[in-house]
Amino acid sequence: MYVVIVYDVNVEYVNKVRIFLKQYLNWVQNSVFEGELTEAEYNKVMNHLEKIIDKANGHVLCYISRDKRYLKIDEIGIRKAEINNFL
Amino acid sequence: MYVVIVYDVNVEYVNKVRIFLKQYLNWVQNSVFEGELTEAEYNKVMNHLEKIIDKANGHVLCYISRDKRYLKIDEIGIRKAEINNFL
Structure with a gap:
């Protein structure tokens, strides 16, 4: 599945979110990542972001x-x- | 068609972009709008954003x-x- 994630988080969380998402997706714009994920990867990403x-x-x-x-x-x-x- | 628009523009353009997109789409997050557009509307939006x-x-x-x-x-x-x- 192809996933686009956009986020708006407080400045103290920005780097944490970026570093984490960069492991799974491609950075495409400030606060926007996209890429191909399996369902298992997607669930992992969402659980971790939570x-x-x-x-x-x-x-x-x-x-x-x-x-x-x-x-x-x-x-x-x-x-x-x-x-x-x-x- | 359903459209999601994310933008990263210099601060002096932010209000102009927001005010414009608000006429066609729903604001969903900082620098993110989404909504239903006809193809004609979409072309109009893109031409104007350009x-x-x-x-x-x-x-x-x-x-x-x-x-x-x-x-x-x-x-x-x-x-x-x-x-x-x-x-």
Whole structure:
């Protein structure tokens, strides 16, 4: 399955979330990761995110397509290079 | 078609993008809008975004599903109320 994760978490959680998601998905924009996951991996990611973010103040949205082919992706502008210093 | 738009634009463009997207889509998270658009509306949105953002520094990603049914949406945490003061 193809997964897009966008998050809005307090600044003290940002690095933790980035470092974690980078193990499973590709960074595509500030606070946006996407990539192919198995269902088991997806459950693992979600369970871990539940633990590491402050659910009262943070918010994570996941868009899941059964297959990447069913998701058209358009973009405007230039992708920024990933800020590796943060990771 | 169901559209999710995430953007990362310089602070001076943020309000312009928000105010514009709010006319067509629902705000769901900081820098994330989603909703149902016709193809004509989608083209209008993309053409206008091309004009109003600084493409050298801003980046917009659009995920398009032919139908919302093909897109599973999960979330963790609480959606923040939209900051209407910004709009």
